[in-house]
Amino acid sequence: MRVRSLDDLKAIAQRALEKLCGRRIRIAVGLATCGIATGAEEVYSAFLKGIESLKRDILLTKVGCIGYCREEPIVNVVIPGKALLLLSRVRPEDASEILKNLIDGDVPREKIVCRVKEWDHLLEKIHYGDGFTDVSLYEDTPFFKHQRKIVLRNAGIINPEDIEEYIAVGGYRSLYKALTEMTPEMVIEEVKRSGLRGRGGAGFPTGLKWEITAKSESDERYIICNADEGDPGAYMNRNEMESDPHSLIEGMIIGGYAIGAKEGIIYVRAEYPLAISRLQIAIEQSRRYGLLGENIFGTDFSFDIRIVKGAGAFVCGEETAMIASIEGETGRPRPRPPFPAEKGLWGKPTNINNVETWCNIPVIVYKGGEWFSKIGTKNNTGTKVFSLVGEVQRVGLVEVPLGTSLKRIVYDIGNGCPDGLKVKAVQIGGPSGGCIPEGLLDIPVDYESLKEVGSIMGSGGMVVMSERTSMVETAAFFVSFTSEESCGKCAPCREGLKQMLNILNKILMGKGSPSDLELLKELSETIKTTSLCGLGQTAPNPVLTTIKYFKEEYEELIKRYD
Template sequence: MELYRGHILICSGTGCISSGANSIKDAFEQQLAEKDLAKEFKVIETGCHGFCEMGPIAIVYPEGTFYCRLEDEDVKTIVDEHLIKGRLVQDKLYNPPHSEDKIPSYKEIAFYKKQHRIALRNCGYVNPEDIDEYIVKGGYEALGKVLTELTPDQVIDDMKKSGLRGRGGGGFPTGLKWEFTSKSESDKKYMICNADEGDPGAFMDRSILEGDPHSIIEGMVIGGYATGADEGYIYIRAEYPLAINRLKTALDQAREYGMLGENILGTGFNFELHIKEGAGAFVCGEETALMHSIEGKRGMPRPRPPFPAVKGLWEKPSNINNVETFANVPVIFEKGADWFASLGTEKSKGTKVFALTGKINNTGLAEVPMGITVREIIYDIGGGITDNKKFKAVQIGGPSGGCLPENLIDLPVDYDSLIEAGAMMGSGGLVVMDEDTCMVDLARFFLNFTQDESCGKCTPCREGTKRMLEILERIVDGEGRKGDIELLEELGETIKTTSLCGLGQTAPNPVLSTLKYFRDEYEAHINDERCPAGACSALAKYVIDQDLCKKCTLCTKVCPVSAIEGKPKEVHKIDPEVCTACGVCVEKCKFDAIKKG
């Protein structure tokens, strides 16, 4: 076994790779070879470190020094200064220390301080394509314990005791779900992993599969043992090529090491796993539609009952959990169900991974204890709103979730609190909005997505979401009518209660939640033909502040429709009847004299 003086961990998740991480890795290896340091320092490609805003990222161990936003030319400086001379490269540190002598660990960064990583425990720490690194971190110990010390019923009892609820959106107790499948009598059962992550801006499951694929394999094998399944499928969208490749490598390694296949660890238990690539249909996130897709059929949901635990894949009892749920399973049996249950709240145990996107400074992945407040996530971890603007709302739960306003910023993030407030945990998408966001247009955006992704099987979802979208498009175009708000509410409630599957049942949530908390914006669009946020171009009206106007005539020269009147040394005015609200004058005015009225 080779011993190294230090390790350089390069974030090689999709986000950092798109920013140039592969080039950074090559540059480090080249510099180490040229400086004859290749036997002293090892470069390791890892999964996502979570702090996507700062990529490409490299962490130098054993100190844990966090270098970010790296470029190829920075690598030579880090090797010369840090690795050879022991001096920090200050301008590439995220948070330079107060003292030159102090080498800061990345754990001191505010983004990581309030996180508690369980599902993401190995992402950013191990090479996802090396099973030995997973094993060194305790991997497959839980599987060994389960297969040699526990009966299937004891495994299910521990899962129920842990309080783990499904992280895919519904929040159904995982142990109870396993128990239903276990009690179904059949000569064949299936364990399925739902990796069909389709929420806009969500990349939690992708990052776990890219950074720690063995944890999913281990969790699924344990689940197979508990339920009596001997075969499983990982249903993953084809748009995740890196995750698929690393997963294939991990499956081959697990078979080679006896963790998968026949007679696992010599216990007589057999379990095999397959990968099924999906075509990216959002509705295939619904479990019955997903199973139809695996079978080679069109991904469309079916009525329940019978539930998958009784009649699922190929009409055999089947259990479906998502990626994050399975990632938690090995830790529960490694550290104990009581340990896991001690985290979070009374009814929401453990942690939750969120993808932080939108108008927030620290975009990326954050895994936090259940019960943490929205404020802590946005300001303590997310670093607040971009450009120091005012926080307006947060969309939690993806396109099927709901918008929470500023006065609910101290709401604890757990399943029940979010449902009560009109939102939902969902798979973990968290989109932050500032004062410039139009909530009507935001609702239109999310409904447009779900309407487009509707499979069309049931009338409420197929036709109802289309009618709601038509109304929203009229409103943002300045053609709203009296009664539109009431009609949106009526349609939304009807679709929720009569749609066949979860897509239709939750599709109206963004509209209903914005109507609940931002009704005044809808009324302004309809009654006053005004967008309070100034975001809807059809309703945007520009005015010139007479106190700020320098009478330079620059705006009159750039206006493409000659809507601005004014001569040199005269205060200019905009004719609202002619103005197309293109915004060119706003961009060109050097004195910030033109505002949205």
């Protein structure tokens, strides 16, 4: 059916709500990549078989990921009228026991992580109910209690392959509002008011970027979603696409309207096949419902989205390299200016935003920029999703208001290192980020504070390192990454990083000399200031921060030789 009005949306929502919390028992298996890697597909099959043999009317469905990777495979169950329960580490052999209990209105206690009485999808609230009062509440669970979900508001709760469930939790209502009640300028104004900054890492104000592109003189404009999440250790974008693809699509359609573009491109890395397939499904569904394509909502606004698959080049996350790649060329950055906002894809004004930036848009349009600007801190509004990984107990995807302290994330949410080890450093911002020592974990996570300590926000990878990690070896690991991924176009990056790696390896082999540290710093400064694109400009960060905060480790290795 083609959706033409708010009433059409509401009718679909009503129907789909029955699936989310209706008269049937609902079993939802977390089937994002992490869940699948731990056997969630086998768990799903086991439930399917169990339900068939019981001949009961139970709704079995798939959902994305709620972010608690340590507890995968995660299954959530809803008994009509009772709280939603999150179950952890479910194995296929648990299915029959769980089913038996569910039919009796119960759930095996040892599997339960927490219960959810009510879930706030921000555009819509779902009230599940009470019951299981002996089980701790979601908002009291250490991993979840400091989080605030805006981007991940639907992840792990709705079926990402069912547009109707997205509509049930308020989906596409923001698009309706934008197209029928707002002019493009009003949309841009709202985004500006929200204070939203680019979530790809650089933190450029999104509304301003939109405005520049919208005002660039041209008959055609493009918007691009940067889904080339290349930072090792970062996977929030993958989850956002796998768990709630319509949020991204709706954000892009609104962006297309505001900027005056007719076509949007999602550039996804080839390493994410599941994200690509879910996006494809979502795009087809949106078209079928008349929410994408010609005359959206029956208005005269038309917009479509296509997916372009990357081919494994880290540098393509840089916006000019990405444009080159979409045009079919080798992904080498182009000098700026001209900026893509003036001259981008096929020489036309182009606006590029990260997946997470786009996912914030529907919420901002619906709730208002002012609402959004009150979350986080003054110049760092909203939330950011981080992947808390490495040597930390509660690994997972964590969404917190900007300005939350690193300590809170690493200790209160992540519970520190496993095996009684001490935290030595947290590496933030991917291979071009920095290593922040334990002593500085009091700093708030915002664009400026991270920069001050020599790191960057980056896409939000947060790798915790324990006392047994060698920081010199870590620095060498990152430089070997960036030097291999350097596209080779400019000399400082291509040659400089190679030389840095040689020096680091020499030190690691115990053949370093005291002057090497000065040489490393000097090289770093040159590479930072003279490289063509962000890759080179930030690549020395891991070396600079480890020399700054962990100099004794370098000296120790060098001393051994003397």
